[in-house]
Amino acid sequence: MSAVAAKPAAGSAMNPAAMAVGIVLLILMIGVAYILSPGIGLMALIGVIIGGTLIGFGVHFVPVGGAPAAMGQAPGIATGVAMLAAGAGLAGLFGGAWAAEQGLVVAVVTGGVGGGLMMAITCMMVNFVYIFGMGIPAASGKVANDPITGDSQAEYKSQGTEGHGLPFISFIGGVIGGVISGAGGTLIYIELLDLYKETLPSVMNVTAAQVMPIAVAAAGMFAVGLFLVNAVLTAYNITGTIEGPHDPKFKRWPRAIVASAVASALCGLVAILIVMPM
Amino acid sequence: MSVKVEVIEGGVPHNKIMIAGLLGTLVCLYLTYLNVLTSTEMFSFFGGLAVIIALIWGSHTIKVLCSYGIGTGVPSAGMIAFGSGVIAMLFATRFNVLAPIVALVLAAIIGIILGYLSNNVLNMKIPAMVQSLTEMAVVGALSLMGFAALISGGFTFAGLTTGTISMFGMSLSTHQISFLGGGLVAVAFLLGAIAIQHPFNACLGPGWKQDRMLMLTAECGFLSMIVAAVMSFALISVGSALISLIIAIIGWFYTYNQYIVMSKRDAASWLDSKPIPDVEGH
Numbered sequence: 013m014s015a016v017a018a019k020p021a022a023g024s025a026m027n028p029a030a031m032a033v034g035i036v037l038l039i040l041m042i043g044v045a046y047i048l049s050p051g052i053g054l055m056a057l058i059g060v061i062i063g064g065t066l067i068g069f070g071v072h073f074v075p076v077g078g079a080p081a082a083m084g085q086a087p088g089i090a091t092g093v094a095m096l097a098a099g100a101g102l103a104g105l106f107g108g109a110w111a112a113e114q115g116l117v118v119a120v121v122t123g124g125v126g127g128g129l130m131m132a133i134t135c136m137m138v139n140f141v142y143i144f145g146m147g148i149p150a151a152s153g154k155v156a157n158d159p160i161t162g163d164s165q166a167e168y169k170s171q172g173t174e175g176h177g178l179p180f181i182s183f184i185g186g187v188i189g190g191v192i193s194g195a196g197g198t199l200i201y202i203e204l205l206d207l208y209k210e211t212l213p214s215v216m217n218v219t220a221a222q223v224m225p226i227a228v229a230a231a232g233m234f235a236v237g238l239f240l241v242n243a244v245l246t247a248y249n250i251t252g253t254i255e256g257p258h259d260p261k262f263k264r265w266p267r268a269i270v271a272s273a274v275a276s277a278l279c280g281l282v283a284i285l286i287v288m289p290m
Numbered sequence: 291m292s293v294k295v296e297v298i299e300g301g302v303p304h305n306k307i308m309i310a311g312l313l314g315t316l317v318c319l320y321l322t323y324l325n326v327l328t329s330t331e332m333f334s335f336f337g338g339l340a341v342i343i344a345l346i347w348g349s350h351t352i353k354v355l356c357s358y359g360i361g362t363g364v365p366s367a368g369m370i371a372f373g374s375g376v377i378a379m380l381f382a383t384r385f386n387v388l389a390p391i392v393a394l395v396l397a398a399i400i401g402i403i404l405g406y407l408s409n410n411v412l413n414m415k416i417p418a419m420v421q422s423l424t425e426m427a428v429v430g431a432l433s434l435m436g437f438a439a440l441i442s443g444g445f446t447f448a449g450l451t452t453g454t455i456s457m458f459g460m461s462l463s464t465h466q467i468s469f470l471g472g473g474l475v476a477v478a479f480l481l482g483a484i485a486i487q488h489p490f491n492a493c494l495g496p497g498w499k500q501d502r503m504l505m506l507t508a509e510c511g512f513l514s515m516i517v518a519a520v521m522s523f524a525l526i527s528v529g530s531a532l533i534s535l536i537i538a539i540i541g542w543f544y545t546y547n548q549y550i551v552m553s554k555r556d557a558a559s560w561l562d563s564k565p566i567p568d569v570e571g572h
Contacts, residue, residue, distance in 0.1 A: 030410035037403070078363065092363035094370075216451065218465070225471035226451050233376055233475055240373030241404065244366045249412045252361030271407040278403055279377045282396065286381045 026267060034274045041277040045284060052210055053284045057277065059203030064242050064276025066196030068268045071097050071246040073189030074131065075182035078253045080174070084148050087175040087182055087255050089138050096134075097193060097243030103130035104194020105201055105235055109228075112202060119202050120195050127194020131186045135178055142177040150177030155258050160184060175255070185256030197239050200276075204231035204283055211287040234283045241279060242272045301500030304354055308425060311347025312394075315340045315432045319390045322439040331530035335537050337439030338518065341482065342511035342541075344436060348429035349489045349507040350500075355422035356490060360414070364494070367426065368487030372479055374400045374423075375430020380470075382431065383438070383447040390445065393431040401427030429486065437478035440515065440534060441522040442469040450475075453525055467524065474521055481517055485510035502552040509549050512542035 038061075045057040074096055077088025089096060107126025111119040142148055151168035152158065153175030158165065161180050169175050178186070208227035213220050249268040250261045318340035324333040352367045360367075378400055382393035404427070405420030439445045442453075453467035465471040469478075488510055493503040515538035523531045554560050 025413060027410055027413055030406075034407065034411050078361075092366055094363065094366035098369070222465050225466045226468075229470050229473050229475065230380060232473075233380065233470075233479070236476070236479070237373040237376040240369045244362070244370040244373070245404070245408060245412065247362040247366050248360065248408045248414055252363065267412050271411045274407055274411075275404060278400060279374070282377050282381045282400070286384060 031267070031270050034270045038270075038274050038277050041274075041281050045281055048288055049284065052207055053288070056203045056207040056284055057280045060200050060238065060280030060283070061273050061276045063196040063199035063203070064238055064272045064280070065269055066199065067097070067101065067193045067239060067242040068246050068249075068272025069265060070189045070192030070194075070196060071243055072250065072254065072262055072265050072268065073185040073192065073257050074100065074254070075135075075178060075186050075256045076247075076250070076253050080253070081176075084142065084146050084176045085173045086253065087150070087152055087177060087179060088253060089134060089178070089186070093247030093250070093252070094240065094244055097246070098240060099134070100127045100131050100190040101193050101197040101239045101243065102236070103127055104190070105197040105232075105239070107194070108198030109201060109232070112205060116199075116202055120198050123198025123201075124191040124195035127197070128187050128191035130194075131190030132183075135183045135186045139178045139183070148176045150179045150182075151175045152179040152181065152255060152258070154255050154260065155181075159258050179256075181258050182256035185258075188257070193239075193243075196242075197235055200238055200280075201231050201235040204234050207231075207284065208287060215287050215289065230286070234279070238276055238279050238283075241275050245271050245275055304350060307347055307350045311343055311350075312428070314343040315347070315436070316390055316394070318343060319432065319435060319439060319445065322443070322445065323387065325443050331443040331526040332533060334440050334443045334522065334526055334530050335519075335534040337436045337441075337445075338515040338534055338538060340436035341433045341440065341515060341518075342508055344429045344433040345482070345486050345511045346504050346507045348426060348433070348486045349503065351422050351425045351429065352487065352490045353494075353498075353503065354418050355416075355426075356494070358416045358418065360416065364491040365487045367422075368483045370404070370423065371426035371430040371486060372434065372483040373430070374404060374427040375432075376434055376475070376479055378427065379431040379434040379438075380475075382435070383445060383450055386446045390432065390435060393435055394428055397427040397431035398424050401425070430482070433482045433486070434475070434478060437482060437518055438469050438475070440518050441474055441478065441525055443522075443526045443530070469525065472524070474525075477521065478518060481514040485514045497556055499552070499556055502549065502556060505545055505549045505552055509542065509545040512538050512545055516542060 045054045075088040076093050077086050077090050080086035081088045082090035104123040104127030108119045108123025111122040149168040151165045158179055158181050208231055212223045212227055246268050249264055254261050318336045321336040322333050325331055356364050375397055378397035379393050382389045385392045401424030405423035408414045409419045435445050438450055442449055450469040453464055454461050455464045455467050489503050489506040519534035519538050
């Protein structure tokens with residue numbers, strides 16, 4: 013194969029043996045958390061795993077175009093998964109963190125709204141630039157008709173491209189992805205914050221009020237770290253670019269669910285170990 | 291099986307850079323422990339040097355990994371390095387003097403599992419994946435620990451979470467003014483993540499030269515060290531912070547000049563453009 017024809021080789025095939033190993037690892041880590049701290053630690057780990065899985069699943073909806081999109085040769089937002097997911101997730105995380113005092117449900121919903129709002133604004137401005145700046149219509153290259161509006165795509169697609177701009181389905185996908193991954197990031201933050209507020213005072217021998225800055229910063233940093241790990245693993249799963257929920261690559265999500273769950277369990281376990289007495 | 295898109299030979303082999311980087315980072319991190327032994331904060335600048343050595347190693351690892359077209363962009367590699375590194379580093383700080391060793395081992399375990407997940411569960415099948423992700427998690431953890439030592443003078447959990455504030459001449463202990471409680475860790479995170487991914491992103495292509503890329507890494511590292519040294523004025527004594535700042539500025543000037551010299555060497559031709567052309571008189 014010549015270097016020009018070389019493409020990332022990650023196909024859509026599943027690897028059942030590796031997935032089974034992953035699930036065994038996942039159960040093993042939950043077991044370790046159960047032995048160390050059957051109550052609050054285990055609850056936090058389960059929350060972290062659910063949050064990480066939501067991030068991994070949510071990123072699949074986001075229309076990531078990469079470098080070809082920047083030249084108007086492929087649909088999507090013209091940057092990489094890591095940047096987009098970090099933007100949507102951190103916007104959601106900040107939104108959710110403001111509402112942290114109002115309980116789990118309100119905070120997670122606020123985080124989802126924050127992430128979705130950020131993606132909606134991004135998608136709209138991207139289409140503004142494509143349509144009024146570059147003068148190209150929005151057209152998908154992967155489907156003949158838009159699955160939601162039913163609009164035909166082929167007439168608007170330029171020759172030699174895979175489509176361009178953000179068609180309606182990609183826009184909707186971006187907002188859904190922002191909502192899901194923003195909610196996931198906030199869930200991780202809230203669970204870890206509750207754990208640290210409960211356990212750090214006795215670990216550090218200080219009062220609950222004094223420990224707040226440490227608890228907030230540590231939970232925030234762990235949430236950011238977990239978010240980036242999950243987002244990059246998902247980027248590896250879709251090999252860089254995806255058009256949205258109608259893209260054939262979207263069907264690869266079961267692999268990302270397993271990978272995100274194991275990675276979140278691993279990182280979440282370390283985040284819980286930090287407050288275990290030694 | 292993925293095909294290696296970019297085969298560029300020459301330069302120091304990767305294993306040599308890896309071993310030198312690992313040893314250099316650990317030695318520099320432990321040299322900051324002289325702060326505790328001599329009860330000063332003068333040796334904090336070794337933390338910054340540890341960051342730069344680790345970044346040089348890490349950017350070459352990114353080169354090894356991203357030579358296989360992974361399709362996700364070079365910045366994602368820097369993000370996963372520091373995302374997994376920060377988790378290992380924060381936990382390792384609880385082990386006091388053993389912290390760098392624990393960070394190394396724990397980050398390696400996290401990296402191996404993430405590499406297995408990407409290669410087997412996500413079916414990437416890239417030969418260098420497991421080793422690269424392992425190295426990058428270690429680089430992320432150790433460079434964050436270096437930033438911690440540079441900014442706060444130590445790498446223990448107590449040192450990172452406790453600071454002092456002087457009020458009306460009294461010295462009070464507080465958790466708000468500290469590396470972790472003040473959120474400085476977030477700035478250190480992005481300073482490192484950008485410095486590790488930029489050099490290969492900027493230098494890749496057919497004209498890639500190892501020494502030019504590594505010099506750019508050192509330049510980015512010193513630039514980050516300048517910012518971190520400015521932040522360290524808040525947490526360590528003015529004299530110690532000044533030492534770090536002066537070393538960072540001198541290092542940055544030297545590496546920047548060297549990078550420009552190497553860029554001129556590798557360029558086909560070179561034209562010094564004037565800032566704004568003078569159009570009057572036409």
